[in-house]
Amino acid sequence: MNGPGDDDARDGRLESLLAEAQAAVAYSANALRSVRDRFxxxxxxxxxQLERLRDEVASVDHRATEGSATGVAGMAVAATTAGAADTAGAADLANGPDVATGSDAADATGAADATGAATAAEAGADDARIRVLRRDEAIAARVAGAEQSALARVELGIRSxxxxxxxxxxDDATLVTDPGGALTMTDVQMRIVEAQEAxxxxxxxxxxxxxxQALANAVFQVEVVERMLAREPVLAAAELRLxxxxxxxxxxxxxxxISQLxxxxxxxxxxxxxxxxAAESMTALLGIPVGVEVDPGIREIxxxxxxxxxxxxxxxxxNxxxxxxxxxxxxxxxxEDGRWIVEVRDDGRGFDVGAVAARGRRNFGLQFMRERAELIGAEFEVRSRPDGGTVVRIAIPRGAEESR
Incomplete structure (x- = not known):
């Protein structure tokens, strides 16, 4: 028979272990906060970098637009000068070799042609540059979006x-349940709150x-199309289709x-x-047949x-x-055998369930389904293999809900 001293010693050990566990969680949270800050x-x-690229794209785009206008003006000047040269050449023939009007006009025409060629070359360089910049801008936007999503997951981990x-x-016993006893109404309510928060x-x-994320990408695409409309209407139309x-x-x-809500x-x-x-909605979205076999008695649960x-x-x-x-x-x-069996199966690519579990990867969809099943005392199982399709299965014992 244990005396009061033994009980005190055991309680002290348990409190020490609990404090150790709490310290380990605190250490992990602080480490994750440090990662979050560096992230x-x-x-x-x-x-x-994304803002710099966008500014540079706008600058080059503006310069290219001005260069295009300058090039048009240069071609007009060249055409006018060429016409003048023809007229002056005729005047040379009439006036004799002592009058150099035609040669002067020809020199002016050559200068105008050179200016137009230089402007065209500069415009071509700007076009090549802006294509590279737009590619880099799109890549930077995708990277920023992926980082934002990852940062949100890190924040979720810290909160957890x-x-x-x-x-x-x-000192907080509100979430602790005696594993050997029946769930109280408070326990059930707490599990419901936890499920709602999850x-x-x-x-x-x-x-x-x-x-x-899609709307953010759409805003970016609209900006790209807006810049392309005047200069590259064919590409702009293709971007609008995308x-x-x-x-x-x-x-x-x-x-x-909305359907889930x-x-x-x-x-x-x-x-x-x-x-x-749900099956008809998926058929409409994917264009694949979704067979349904439901025992009408399931309304009894x-x-x-x-x-x-x-x-x-x-x-x-x-999924x-x-x-x-x-x-x-x-x-x-x-x-079947006193239980309701619900299965969703597909013939898709599948995955290695064991490998995913061994790597410690969390699949929030599977976690969501498992937690939902546990709330009503149902068994949850996922069977899958690479290129072998997937089966999601829950088994609900009769009366499971009433016993909780």
Whole structure:
């Protein structure tokens, strides 16, 4: 039987270990902040380089426009001078060899031709220079956009470590659950809050990396087209077509986000109808067949489980759209051995699940689906291999939702 001294010693060891864990998290957070600060400095330099390139493009473009106008004026002068030379030549024939009017005019014509040639050569050099600058500007803009996205992920990592540090505070027991006991209402509410925050973070990241970045690129393309319209209308038209396709593609992404934020679809169509709607939307976006097999009895599961099933199906279909390069996909929801089995499969490129896990890479889409499944006590599984397609599977035990 342990005495009070043994209990105190054990409590002291546990507090020491908890403090050690908290110190390790604090160290990691501080290290990541240092990385963040250096990253910001590098990103600031990249933005400054982008601004310098844009200024140089504008300067060369302006000079080229003025050179074009000068070249036109030079050609007009040359033509006028040539006409004068012809007239003066005729006058030479009439006046005799002592009058040099024709030769003087010819000299003027030669000078004008030389000036026009020099202007044309300068304009050609400016054209070549501006093409190189525009290429460099586009590359710098892409790099700056990628850096901005990476910096946002670093910031998210810092916030996660800060939250972990608070979670490890020995004086804060609000997030600690007895693993041997049943979940209390407070525990359930906390898990719901955590899931909501994770969902907000995911959507913020998706909007930042998707539509927000695309709109920034669109603004850049509009600026490029604006500069090209007067001088290169054919290339400007080609850029406008590319811009139209970009905006059309991103409009599809925005509609997909809106679809994910529409829980009322369950009330309007029921889970089976909502799954079929998700399949039809994906067929419209990708132009590939998406088969649907749903047991009508799935409407018997609780509302929370229906929401989770729909969200996982939607996220799995988004992964098919973004990554799979599939020719066909299928959604199946059946009742087997007392459990509801929901699968989303495709015949796309697939990936090595074990290799991804071994490298420690986080896939936020998979993480989102796994956390959603855990909220209702469902089993979550992903089966895939390179060039072998992917299967996302959840198994919901009967009564799982009611027991939580």
């Amino acid at each position: 910001r400095d590098a990103h600031t330099e990249q933005l400054a 470590l800060e939250e972990a540090w608070l979670f490890l505070d020995p 969902e907000r973070t995911r959507l913020a990241r998706e909007v930042h990396d998707g539509p927000a 811009l139209r396709e970009l905006l059309r593609r991103e409009l599809g992404d925005v509609r997909a986000f 529409r829980p009322p679809i369950l009330a309007d169509l029921g889970l089976e109808g909502a799954i079929r709607d 609780g509302e929370a489980s229906q929401t989770v099933v729909l969200r996982i199906v939607q996220e799995a279909m988004q 098919v759209r973004r990554h799979a390069d599939a020719r066909r996909a299928a959604i199946r929801a059946t009742h």
